[in-house]
Amino acid sequence: xxxxxxxxxxxxxxxxxxxxxxDEFKKRMLQWxxxxxxxxNMYSSHPGDEFTEYFVxxxxx
Amino acid sequence: xxxxPTWDDLFEQWKKRIDNLILEHxxxxxxxxxxxxxxxxxxxxxxxxxxxxxxxxxxxxEIVGAFExxxxxxxxxxxxxxxxxxxxxxxxxxxxxxxxxxxxxxxxRNIDIQTNGIVLADHxxxxxxxxxxxxxxxxxxxxxxxxxxDSFRRAPxxxxxxxxxxxxxxxxxxxxxVGMVAxxxxxxxxxxxxxxxxxxxxxxxxxxxxxxxxxxxxxxxxYLLSPDGLRQVIxxxxxxxxxxxxxxxxxxxxxxxxxxxxWMGKELEGTFRPMIFHCIAGIINLGILYDGKLASCSNxxxxxxxxxxxxxxxxxxxxxxxxxxxxxxxKKTGECVDCGEWxxxxxxxxxxxxxxxxxxxxxxxxxxxLCTSGDYSSA
Numbered sequence: 472x473x474x475x476x477x478x479x480x481x482x483x484x485x486x487x488x489x490x491x492x493x494d495e496f497k498k499r500m501l502q503w504x505x506x507x508x509x510x511x512n513m514y515s516s517h518p519g520d521e522f523t524e525y526f527v528x529x530x531x532x
Numbered sequence: 533x534x535x536x537p538t539w540d541d542l543f544e545q546w547k548k549r550i551d552n553l554i555l556e557h558x559x560x561x562x563x564x565x566x567x568x569x570x571x572x573x574x575x576x577x578x579x580x581x582x583x584x585x586x587x588x589x590x591x592x593x594e595i596v597g598a599f600e601x602x603x604x605x606x607x608x609x610x611x612x613x614x615x616x617x618x619x620x621x622x623x624x625x626x627x628x629x630x631x632x633x634x635x636x637x638x639x640x641r642n643i644d645i646q647t648n649g650i651v652l653a654d655h656x657x658x659x660x661x662x663x664x665x666x667x668x669x670x671x672x673x674x675x676x677x678x679x680x681x682d683s684f685r686r687a688p689x690x691x692x693x694x695x696x697x698x699x700x701x702x703x704x705x706x707x708x709x710v711g712m713v714a715x716x717x718x719x720x721x722x723x724x725x726x727x728x729x730x731x732x733x734x735x736x737x738x739x740x741x742x743x744x745x746x747x748x749x750x751x752x753x754x755y756l757l758s759p760d761g762l763r764q765v766i767x768x769x770x771x772x773x774x775x776x777x778x779x780x781x782x783x784x785x786x787x788x789x790x791x792x793x794x795w796m797g798k799e800l801e802g803t804f805r806p807m808i809f810h811c812i813a814g815i816i817n818l819g820i821l822y823d824g825k826l827a828s829c830s831n832x833x834x835x836x837x838x839x840x841x842x843x844x845x846x847x848x849x850x851x852x853x854x855x856x857x858x859x860x861x862x863k864k865t866g867e868c869v870d871c872g873e874w875x876x877x878x879x880x881x882x883x884x885x886x887x888x889x890x891x892x893x894x895x896x897x898x899x900x901x902l903c904t905s906g907d908y909s910s911a
Contacts, residue, residue: 489774489775490774492774492777493773493774493777493802493803497802497803498542500802500806501543501545501546502542504549505549505553506546506808507550507553507810507812507815507816509806509807510792510809510810526781526783526806529781530778530780530781531781
C-alpha cells in the first residue's frame with residue numbers, strides 16, 4: 472500500500488520523484504525512536520560527528 | 533501480509549513517543565547564556581544588553597560549579613550537548629577557562645557556541661583551543677547579503693568578519709551552522725544568499741530563523757514577516773529540501789532547515805526541514821541564564837523563570853517547577869483553540885509565548901500565528 476497525503480503534500484515546486492523521496496524520508500523521521508533527535512533550540516549548532524546516525528538512517532539509501 | 537501504516541498511524545506513534553518524552557523529561561541539552569554583554573548592537577536582538585544587570589553575571593566558579601552539580605544530580609548517560617549563547621559569548625574573558633574545566637568530563641565534550649564571529653575572525657588561533665575544549669559546533673549569524681547584514685547589525689564590516697570566521701570554522705572541522713534571521717527587508721535575498729553561503733562557506737546547516745517580537749523587535753515592527761513573506765520562506769525551503777535532501781547523509785552537504793519555527797502541520801512537517809518539529813524547552817532542554825536564573829532555554833521571555841541556581845539545587849527546580857512545559861493546556865488560547873493538531877504541537881515553541889505584552893502566542897507574522905498549515909496550503 473502506498474502512503475499518500477490527501478491534500479497538499481504534493482503541491483508546490485517539487486517534482487513527483489522528489490515528493491516520493493521526501494515522503495520516504497518523512498516516514499523514517501516519524502518512526503525514529505527519539506522524536507526530537509534533530510530538533511534543537513534555535514541558537515544551537517547541531518552535534519558533531521558522534522551523532523550522525525539520524526542523517527544516515529533517515530536520508531541514506 | 534503486513535499492512536503498511538497510514539500517515540495518521542505514523543503521526544499517532546510519533547505523538548506517543550513525544551508524550552512519553554514529556555512524561556520522562558530527561559535533561560539532555562544545557563543552554564547556557566554565557567553573558568548578555570555584546571560587541572555589537574544589532575537592530576533586532578532578542579536578548580539585548582540594556583535589559584540586563586551585568587553585575588549579576590555568574591562568576592567562573594559559579595558556572596563551573598553549576599555544571600559540576602548537574603553532573604552529580606542528573607543521569608549523565610542521557611546528555612547530548614551544551615549550547616553556549618549570549619550576548620556574545622566571546623566577550624567573557626573566562627570563556628576558555630570555563631570550557632577547559634567543564635570539558636574534563638567526557639559527557640561535556642559536545643559543545644557548540646553561537647557567535648557573531650567578530651572575535652573569532654580577529655583571533656583565528658582560538659579555533660584550535662576550542663577544539664581541545666570539546667567544542668564541536670560553531671553557529672554564526674549572517675542576516676543576508678553584505679549591505680543587509682551590516683545595516684541590520686548596525687556595524688559596517690561585520691559581514692566580512694563573520695564570513696571569515698565561518699569559513700575558518702569549516703576549515704578547522706567544526707560542524708558549522710549559518711543562521712539567517714528572515715525579515716521583511718531581506719526575505720527576497722534568501723535564494724541568492726543561500727547560494728553564496730553554500731558555495732563560499734559550505735556549512736553543514738543553513739538555518740532560517742523568523743524574526744520574533746522579542747527584545748528590540750516590537751510586535752508592530754515593519755521588519756516582521758507578512759504571511760506572504762513567510763510563504764516565500766517556506767517555498768524556498770521546500771524547493772531546496774526537495775532537491776537536496778537525498779544527499780543529506782553526506783556530512784559535507786549543506787542542509788536547509790527552519791530552526792524552532794513552530795509546528796507547521798502534519799502535511800508540511802518533514803517536507804521542508806530534516807525533522808518533525810516539537811519544542812524541547814523544559815522537556816529535554818535546560819536554560820541557564822547569565823545571572824543564574826533557570827529557564828527552559830536561553831532564548832525565552834524572562835517571564836518564564838523557574839528558579840535560581842544561586843539559591844536552590846538545579847535538580848530540585850527541574851523536577852518541580854517546569855510543569856508549564858509538560859502540561860501545556862494553558863497555551864490553548866487564540867488560534868490554538870480550534871486547531872485540529874493541538875495534540876501534536878502543544879502550542880508550539882515556547883519562545884513565541886509571552887504574558888507581559890499579549891497574554892498569548894506572539895505571532896511571528898504581523899497578522900497571525902505563523903504555524904497554521906492551512907494558511908500555507910490555501911495559497
